[in-house]
Amino acid sequence: MPERTTPETYSGAHVVVAGGGVAALEAAFALRALAGDLVDLELLAPEPKFFYRPQAVFEPFGGVRVQAFELGELAEGLGAQLTLGELASVVPAAHVVRTTRGMTLPYDVLVVATGASPTAVLRDALTFRGPADADRVAAVAQASAHGDVSPLTLAIPTRRTWPLPVYELAFGLRSITDRPLTLATVEPAAGEALGRTGSAHLTALLASRNIKLVVDVSFERFARETTIAAPELRGARIYGLPADDDGFVPTDRFGLVFGVEDVYAAGDVTSTVVKHGSLAAGQADTVAESIAAAAGAAVVPTPFRPVLRARLACGSESIYVRRDLADPDDPGLVSGEPLWSPPAKIFARHLAPALAEVARRHQRSLFWVT
Ligand SMILES: Cc1cc2nc3c(=O)[nH]c(=O)nc-3n(C[C@H](O)[C@H](O)[C@H](O)COP(=O)(O)OP(=O)(O)OC[C@H]3O[C@@H](n4cnc5c(N)ncnc54)[C@H](O)[C@@H]3O)c2cc1C
Incomplete structure (x- = not known):
């Protein structure tokens, strides 16, 4: 499909970010960091919490409990409005989204980060x-x-x-x-x-x-x-947006949804083959750069490159792996030490420090983020 170039301008734009997971939060934090007051942010999520999912593999063995973060608190730190609701459809011509409960929300720019259904x-x-x-x-x-x-x-x-x-x-x-x-x-x-x-x-x-x-x-x-x-992942259908055979949303290298003006997507909802938080966060950063640049921020968007950064807990030890998925010949790099900074389990440049800050405020330690 032909690739579109970055759109005209979004100065003063109302940006609706649908989702409350890694990609949505990373996009929102990155956008605020890059574009400041040039954009106005609204998060649309069905439940008021962000669950720190990587901890779920330890909980069954008496390790840590999965931590949950209040989206309201994160949104407040972002200067964003939180609206509880589930995106059902997009009407691009009218620049509005509809939720499953019939609410209609206007947007200038929409970021779809609704994840995958297992x-x-x-x-x-x-x-x-x-x-x-x-x-x-x-x-x-x-x-x-x-x-x-x-x-x-x-x-x-x-x-x-x-x-x-x-x-x-x-x-x-x-x-x-x-x-x-x-x-x-x-x-x-x-x-x-x-x-x-x-x-x-x-x-x-x-x-x-x-x-x-x-x-x-x-x-x-x-x-x-x-x-x-393991479950099989599928994209939950969002009416008004294109989807591949498995329900995932196709995007170009800047995160723009093919054939739809002013709508971006990031994370597991997109048609990337490998589903991982590091890739979701990387896509979200690209989307944030694209929107910030169009809003007038001094940012040059870099196309998304799918670089996997995984920390794999193997019992008492962990391995860190970095691999460029765009290069089929990349054998990957493995280390017993973090290969990136901060040594976050979820690689999210903007989200990890924000979660660490909330954890600090509540005087609880956030496993692996800091
Ligand atoms: C047990 C487990 C451990 C994992 N460990 C790691 C790890 O260590 N490192 C790593 O990088 N990745 C890990 N992953 C994968 C990682 O969790 C996902 O790839 C990542 O969360 C994808 O981010 P996302 O924002 O696209 O989707 P999600 O994080 O799933 O977030 C989707 C969000 O959208 C919301 N939503 C859903 N439907 C709608 C709708 N219609 N409208 C509005 N909002 C909606 C959801 O409530 C949720 O808030 C793990 C996955 C599992 C299951």
Whole structure:
């Protein structure tokens, strides 16, 4: 599809950011940092909290609880209005959005960051979608530790998912049980997105913890015992916007939604193949730069480059992997030390310091962000 250039100007623009996750918050914080008062911000999100999802892989093993941040507090720090509601449709010609409850909101610029919808693929498996399933995983983990469940399989039955948390769950389980553990994946190699080097490292770590790895699995024929499985991700349809076959929104390199004026998208809702917070945050930064430049800020937008920055918790140790997904030959770089700064689990240039500031104000420590 032909790429459009950055639009005319957005000075004084009312920017509606739909979503309350990594991409939405990163876009909003980055936009405020880059454009200051040149834009007026409104966040539209269905629930009033931001959940720090990476912690969900530790909760089942008696580690940290998943922390939640009040979107109202974050919005206040941003000088943004928070509107509770769920984006249902966009009417680009009128520059308005509608919510599922019939509310109509005008916008000059819209950022769609509504994430992906996780659905179960394997029947009879416990599908791990994140914080909401942590207690159920905890119950299986306890049963396994007491010898009531054996053996246990962790499954990645689709490539359209968040694969890395499943590996982290496997290492977490190994820390509390010595029962047989298998990690079965459709990927041709463990943690395919991490590149050759990252994947080899991960494979060696799995072997060292006696976690059996089976790759290239065809799940119809795979005999499963008790299984914890990754979900399949789909985009939830937003009427008025284009979508690919899986419901994801196609964008150009600056985050503009193809064929729709003044509408950008970032994060898991877009048609990027790999879904990860570092990519969501990177896209959000590009979108913020594009809008800030058009609003008159002294910023030159740089096209989005999908560089994965992942911290993978492998039991008592972690590996940090950086890989340029735009270069199929990039083997990836692996280190036992942070490869970027701040050493955030979610790589979000603007969001991580904002969360750390809220945590500091409430005198609680924010695991890994600072
Ligand atoms: C257990 C687990 C651990 C993970 N660990 C990591 C990690 O360590 N590092 C990492 O980088 N990534 C991690 N990921 C992946 C990461 O969470 C996602 O890639 C990232 O959150 C995507 O950001 P997003 O803003 O696009 O979507 P989300 O963070 O999912 O946010 C979507 C937001 O949009 C809101 N929303 C939904 N529908 C609508 C609507 N119609 N209108 C308005 N708002 C709407 C939602 O309520 C939510 O606030 C993990 C995922 C899981 C499940």
